[in-house]
Amino acid sequence: MIVSINPASGEQLATFDSYDADRVDRMVTAAVVAQSNWRWSEVQRRTELLESLAATLRDRKAELAALITSEMGKPLAEAAAEIEKCAINCEYYATNAPGFLAAETITAEGRVEVDPLGVVLAVMPWNYPFWQFFRFIAPALAAGNGAILKHANSVPRCALAIESVLRDAGVPDGLVGVLLVETDQVAGLIADDRIAAVTFTGSTEVGSIIAEQAGRALKKQVLELGGSDPFIVLADADLEVAATTAVTARFLNTGQSCVNAKRFIVEESVADEFVTRFSAAVGRLVVGDPVDDGTTIGPLARAGLRDTLHDQVRRTVDAGATLVRGGEVADRAGFYYQPTVLDHVLPGMAAFDEETFGPVAAITRVRDADAAIRLANQTEFGLGASLWTAQERASELVRRLDAGAVFVNAMVASDPRLPFGGIKRSGYGRELGAHGMREFMNLKTVWSADPAPRLVIKPDDVEVFDRGSGVRTVPYVGAWNSESNKITTGTTVFAVGTRIPLHSHNVEESVLVFAGQATAVIGDERIDLEAGDATWVPAGVPHQFINRGDGELTIYWVYGGRAVTRTMTATGVTVAHLSAADRGAVAASGK
Known part of the structure; x- marks a missing residue:
């Protein structure tokens, strides 16, 4: 049984029976048949479909945003922004797909052509229930692929709404199958010979399982996993802008994002001022019903996430960190946690070593830039990093940071134009941009023995x-x-x-x-x-x-x-x- 729960109240919204094996088999078959036709479609047909998807998302933005908020607790304004970002992504690939799909001439005799891989299994998370899927499906459809979506079981109504958006936009029948299945059914899908590749966004622990199963089947994978992103503030940074941006970087989506800044590594000479500014701005955040206009911090998506976060805070304080503000479960219905600031956090403490998935900021003080870079890299993760310093020294420091993305004097964010992904236990492969589109394409070398004429x-x-x-x-x-x-x-x-x-x-x-x-x-x-x-x-x-x-x-x-x-x-x-x-x-x- 798959259950939808409103995290703001704990109320059960709906229940769904998992699809049985026969229904799953029929949907995979339909996707294979539809993709075998779609792969030969003209590029213009694909770009027109992406434009239709963008228009459909915008037409239904209010409805879809309300659905996201009710099912995973995101503040309503952020939910609407998520739908808009999905539409922008579709438009980006509609504009750029022809160029990304063009053959690349390497020599007079040799060129590289790109072909779709087939039907890709997408195992998607709950924290951005529309964006995580549409950042994958837009380039996948543009490339000529089909897909099977297995969404997080905490957002089944979002999954079915995605299915209706695809249908309303004119996606060919069967090309993208949306399954409501239990987690233990995923292994069978990965092993299915009709599935060409796998993309997964979620925890590092589950990503390791997905990688093992896909590797055994010799299937291409893209894994976007956990993160403990550093937000480095050096003495020459603009502290007012850095502190203000830091609040958004940490508490956006109630802190439930892989690329939220989680470890704030601050040079000692400016640490007191940064903590004062940052803590004051955190104090202005509003915890409340996510449908209210003024709410900036909603509930966590599940009770278990709240309880795990509170345990991490308690263990960090017990190990010697200073609790500046927050640190308690909110006294109200639903799965709320107070925005929390921890200072003097050191390696070895839970809030430094582990990924904290919620509204908790950990501040670590360092003596200089070298120490900041060393501690920033002292993590098993490597998704993003935010570096605050003077531009003239930034380029040298950027090269020393171990991360899939480094944002200088800005918070880490995904952009349809740029590749997105991590290193180390944050996963491998890239989404977005031309690189992301080509992850699920065959790069076919074509050599002609009849060379081009003389130069x-x-x-x-x-x-x-x-x-x-x-x-x-x-x-x-x-x-x-x-x-x-x-x-x-x-x-x-x-x-x-x-x-x-x-x-x-x-x-x-x-x-x-x-x-x-x-x-x-x-x-x-x-x-x-x-x-x-x-x-x-x-x-x-x-x-x-x-x-x-x-x-x-x-x-x-x-x-x-x-x-x-x-x-x-x-x-x-x-x-x-x-x-x-x-x-x-x-x-x-x-x-």
Whole structure:
């Protein structure tokens, strides 16, 4: 039996029977069938689906936020922000998926293509019941994968709401199966040959079990596990900003996040002032019903979490730490704990050595920056770290911190644009960004024994340039930065010494002809070109040109494959090229 409980009151909200083996088998089969079709869908179809998911999440934001709050206790404003972040993530991958999925040309003969792995099992936690899932599913769907979601059993209503969001947004039937199953059924899912890979977010202890089971089945895993993130405050930090940010970094989501700051390591010379500022700000936090607008600290998600936290606080104080404020179970219904500040916490104490999952901050004083870095790294975890110091010394200190992410003069947070994950017992693999998307893709090396043409083609070598694509183009026509998509010449002119910034394109190929002398850097090849020379630039290969002659340099461009208009990121120049029909006409007239 799976039970939904309101942590603010302890009230039972709903109960659900676990799905039996036959129902689970049917859902996995459906996901495999749906994914076998989805993997061949056009990228535009996938990005449109992600945009629909974003719109659906926003349309239902109020309803979904209220559901999160009722089932895991997050303050309502934070729950609404969680749904918005999910929508932003979907939009990010809708925008960037085409580029992330493009083949990468490595050499003239070799390239890397990306294929989806299949159906991925996602075992997700309760603390961010929508975000943890959508940060996985957006890139997974964009990549052509399917999924089976096994959510935390304390948030079954959130799991079913996710299922309804997917359905409302138009996710193909069966492509993402949402299972209500007991924990002991997970091992069978991992061992199932139809499951291609596993992603898990949760405790280090359960992550070790997941890793063992997936490893036995030789399946790819991404594990985002526990953390005891350091928040390092050095003497040259802006203490007012550091202390204010520290409160949010620790007490967001009532302290129930892997990347909450948990150990505050402060240089001794400023420790008294930091503790005073920090403790005063903690005193302004409001413990209350999470649906109330003014509440900043809600209940912990479960009674067991509250009791474990209180035990850690008691053991830390008994070992010699100073209790600055809090340290007690709140005197009210539900699973509340008072915001707590512990000072003079040392290695060997529970609040330093263990992950504290709730509204408790542990402050450790150190003599200097070297000691701060040493203690920051003195943990089995390695998820994130926040470093507060002057920018001019930050880069050297960042290199010495053992963490998957270091935020300088800012709190640690996940961002769809950047890879997210940890080292040591905080797990392995990455989510988010291009790196996260490729975790569940096959990086396929493709080698062609028919190499690309020589880098440079002299004017007398060919009259018509043909790469075998069926489009024959005369190199000396076409223009860069022309006002219309017409045959023209002489429109790209660069003064002596001009350096065209490094850039690349994602069309199939381009042929460039030079009127004047240039040095071309294409990938890792560098060559001097004379007037009339032509060169070929593969898709995705960074390139730049330098005018090395005595006069102006003019470059004529002809793109193969398809018509395209692009804006060069480095220059902002819009590039218009010949259409396929124009190229065909030119080829005919050139014979």
